[in-house]
Structures are given as C-alpha cells and as structure tokens.
Amino acid sequence: MPQDADTFQFVADKGDARLRLDRILVRRITDVTRLSRTTAQQWIVSGAVQVDGVDVRRAASRVREGARVSVEVPASAPRRTRPQAEPAALDVVFEDEWLLVVNKPAGLVVHPSYKQTSGTMLNAVLWRLGAAPTNQPGIVTRLDKDTSGLVLIALTPAVHAALQREAAAGRLTKQYLAVVSGVPRPRSGRVRLAIGRDPRDRRRMQVAADGAPSETLYEVLAEGRCAEDRCALVLCTLVTGRTHQIRVHLASQRWPIIGDRVYGTAHPSIARQALHAWKLSLLHPVTRQSLCLEAPLPSDMSGLMEPHGTMPATHQELQETPE
Numbered sequence: 001m002p003q004d005a006d007t008f009q010f011v012a013d014k015g016d017a018r019l020r021l022d023r024i025l026v027r028r029i030t031d032v033t034r035l036s037r038t039t040a041q042q043w044i045v046s047g048a049v050q051v052d053g054v055d056v057r058r059a060a061s062r063v064r065e066g067a068r069v070s071v072e073v074p075a076s077a078p079r080r081t082r083p084q085a086e087p088a089a090l091d092v093v094f095e096d097e098w099l100l101v102v103n104k105p106a107g108l109v110v111h112p113s114y115k116q117t118s119g120t121m122l123n124a125v126l127w128r129l130g131a132a133p134t135n136q137p138g139i140v141t142r143l144d145k146d147t148s149g150l151v152l153i154a155l156t157p158a159v160h161a162a163l164q165r166e167a168a169a170g171r172l173t174k175q176y177l178a179v180v181s182g183v184p185r186p187r188s189g190r191v192r193l194a195i196g197r198d199p200r201d202r203r204r205m206q207v208a209a210d211g212a213p214s215e216t217l218y219e220v221l222a223e224g225r226c227a228e229d230r231c232a233l234v235l236c237t238l239v240t241g242r243t244h245q246i247r248v249h250l251a252s253q254r255w256p257i258i259g260d261r262v263y264g265t266a267h268p269s270i271a272r273q274a275l276h277a278w279k280l281s282l283l284h285p286v287t288r289q290s291l292c293l294e295a296p297l298p299s300d301m302s303g304l305m306e307p308h309g310t311m312p313a314t315h316q317e318l319q320e321t322p323e
Contacts (some may be wrong), residue, residue, distance in 0.1 A: 006075065008156070011164040013238055014068040018212055020253045022051065022059040025071060033078040048072040060305045066168045068161075072217075084110045088124035093150060093293050098286045100125065100137070100153040103295040106272045109145050116215040125153060140164070141280070142176060144244070148294045149176070149277025158231045162285035167241070173281040174245055175223075176236045177297060179304050181264065188219040191249040204262060205244040209253050213216035215239035224305040226258055227269050231305060235278075246275060258304065274301050 016024045025040040041059040043049060050070045051063055063069065078247050091103040102121065104110065109120045117129055122139065129135045138160035140152040152172075154160035165171045196211025198204040217237040225231060234255070236246045247263045250256060256264025261275035267274075280293045296302075 006073045008071045008073050009161060010069055010070055011161055011168060012063045012065055013164065013168055014249075015212055016063055016067050016069075017065040019063075020059060021051075021056060021061040021063060024063060024069070025049070025307075028069075029071065029073065030081055032073060033080050035077075039077075040297055043071065043073075043256060059067065066165065074190065078137055081117070083122050083126060084118065085126035085130075086118060086123035087127050088119075090121070090124050090128060091295075092128075093295060094291065098155055098159045099284065099295055100128075100155060101280065102151050102153065104143055104148060104151050104277075105133075106148040107301070108180050110142050110151060111139055127156070132187060140167070141241075141277070143277055144273075144275075146272035146303075147275045147277060147301070148278050148295075148298050149295060151277070152280055152282075158284050161198070163282075166282060166285065171283060173279075174238045174241070174277065175279040175281075176238070177276045177278045177301070178234045178236055178250065179226065179258045179270075179301060180234050180250055180257055181226075182255050182299060183204070183223045183230055183231055184220055184253065184255050186220060187292065189217075190239075191216045191218065191281060193249060193252060205242070205248050207248060209242060212242055214242045214245050214249065216246055218250075222305065226267065226304050226306070229258075229267075231258060233305065247273065269304055270300050274303055 001296065010028050012113055016266050019027065020039040021044060022037045026035050026037055029035055044059045045057055047055050047057060048071060051067050091102050092100065093310065094101040104121055109116050112118065112120050125137050126135065129137060136157055138154045138157065140154055140160065140163045143149060143151055154163050156285035163172065164241045193207045194209060194211035194216045195205050195214045198206045215240060221233045221235050223232040238245065247257055251263040258274040259267040259270040276297055278295060282291050284291055
C-alpha cells in the first residue's frame with residue numbers, strides 16, 4: 001500500500017459494473033489531474049485498491065454494482081485545484097446538517113470543470129456552507145447546464161456513499177417533466193434502450209447495442225401546441241441514470257424535447273431544452289425520514305403549451321385540469 005496516501009472511497013454504480021477496474025478508477029477519481037489508465041493500473045498492481053475489503057491486483061477485474069471500493073491515492077498524484085467558495089444566491093428546497101437540495105435554474109453549471117472553474121452551483125454551495133476545509137459537499141444528482149430543477153447534495157463523504165447505495169438499490173426516485181415535440185403513443189410506457197458515447201462526438205450520447213443498459217418510464221400528462229407544433233407535457237421517471245438519458249430516449253422515439261439543440265432542434269419559444277428535474281423521493285440517509293421534494297415548473301416551460309396558456313406546476317394540478 002502506498003505511503004502517505006489519501007483514501008478515496010465510493011460505491012460502484014451501474015455505470016461501473018460494465019467497466020474494467022482500471023477504467024472505473026479513471027471514471028471515478030476526478031480529484032487527480034489527468035489520471036491515466038496506466039497510472040490506475042500501477043495503483044492496482046501495487047495493492048492500493050480494495051473491493052469490499054479485499055485487495056484486488058488485476059486491472060481487468062470487474063466490480064459488481066453496489067460494491068464498496070477503496071483506493072489509496074498517493075500523495076504525489078497531482079490534485080485538481082479545490083473549487084473556491086463564491087457568493088451567489090441559491091434556491092434552497094431542503095437543508096439540514098447532512099443534506100442540501102437546491103432548485104437549479106437553467107443556464108447554471110453544476111460543478112467546475114477545466115473549461116469553467118468558477119461561477120458554478122458548487123462554488124455557491126461552498127460559500128453557503130463556509131470555507132472550512134472540513135466541508136466536503138458531493139453532488140449526488142447532477143444536471144446538464146440547460147436543465148433546471150432539483151439537485152441533491154450530500155454534505156459529507158459518508159452521507160454521499162450512503163446515498164449512492166440507496167440509488168444503486170433503487171430507493172432514490174428521480175422524476176422529470178419534459179415538453180416534447182409530438183404526442184407519445186401509447187400515452188404511458190417505458191423506453192428500454194442501451195446508451196453509449198457517440199464515437200463521432202464524445203460530447204453526445206446515442207442508442208448503442210453495446211452501451212449501458214438504460215430504462216426510462218414515461219407518462220403523458222397534458223397535450224396541446226407549442227407555436228405551430230403539436231406537443232405534450234411528459235412525466236419521466238428514471239430507472240437508470242445515464243448521461244443525457246431522457247433526452248436520448250425521447251428523441252429515439254421521435255419525441256425530441258422542445259428546444260434541445262443536440263438531440264432535436266432549436267425552438268422559437270424557449271432558449272434551452274424544456275426539461276426540468278421536478279421531484280425527488282428518498283429516505284433520509286441518517287434520520288430515515290421519508291422525503292418527497294418538488295420544484296415547480298420555471299416560467300420558460302410553464303407558458304409553452306397552448307391553449308392552456310400556462311401548464312400546472314404539479315402532478316395533482318395536472319390531473320385536475322379539464323381537457
């Protein structure tokens with residue numbers, strides 16, 4: 001085991017379960033700058049990696065979903081610069097000493113990257129929590145820049161690991177509202193198609209036979225027109241949580257999300273994809289309290305459909321809306 005090492009721990013998710021161990025480390029250990037597979041393989045061979053408490057020294061080993069992985073990262077490994085606390089307003093939906101849930105507006109980046117190191121939601125979260133080095137918030141449910149809605153943040157590594165286990169066990173439910181072009185038929189069902197990277201553009205995802213198994217449940221809640229187009233408000237429930245999953249699955253059925261420039265087309269009525277992370281349901285990882293949190297539709301989505309004028313903000317209101 002490396003001397004003067006920092007321990008990095010995580011719970012393997014469905015995305016990890018389809019990869020070799022060296023690739024999993026590259027995917028997961030984002031605090032190390034430009035971690036290569038060669039370096040990850042050296043750590044594995046040296047005995048720095050344990051899976052469920054057992055040393056694993058074979059880089060090609062597979063890891064089951066839900067396994068606990070521990071990595072002793074050498075102190076010499078170059079670390080990314082820690083995000084800085086920056087003052088900015090947050091729309092807080094829930095907060096205690098273990099969890100923070102924020103209603104993110106469209107246009108706000110969730111986490112710093114090499115392209116954008118400041119002005120993100122995480123920078124604002126660090127400011128809210130205080131700049132003490134003991135504060136280690138971890139984003140549990142990330143959203144694309146142009147998707148609005150609920151983001152779940154664990155305030156300690158232990159809580160983050162507990163929430164990952166809950167998600168792996170299917171006990172963390174994420175529901176989204178999307179306005180799509182066309183009206184899905186049948187009005188409710190599921191899309192079960194594997195998703196992988198587009199080899200021509202690594203920023204895009206696509207339906208791929210050799211991709212990660214992916215499943216989305218959908219239900220039409222209302223229908224009408226967006227400008228000259230038939231459209232529908234659709235409730236989407238994630239069974240799996242792949243990158244761009246809802247956007248890819250709906251587009252694959254010829255129901256692209258209104259305004260999605262990547263998987264559909266731009267729309268004159270909205271400047272971004274009409275996708276909103278509406279509801280989170282989970283058991284609190286510490287108190288075991290049942291939490292059901294909602295974020296109302298933002299104004300750029302609520303006024304899209306005609307003839308209703310504005311769309312109701314909650315599922316109950318939708319059920320009560322006359323046809």
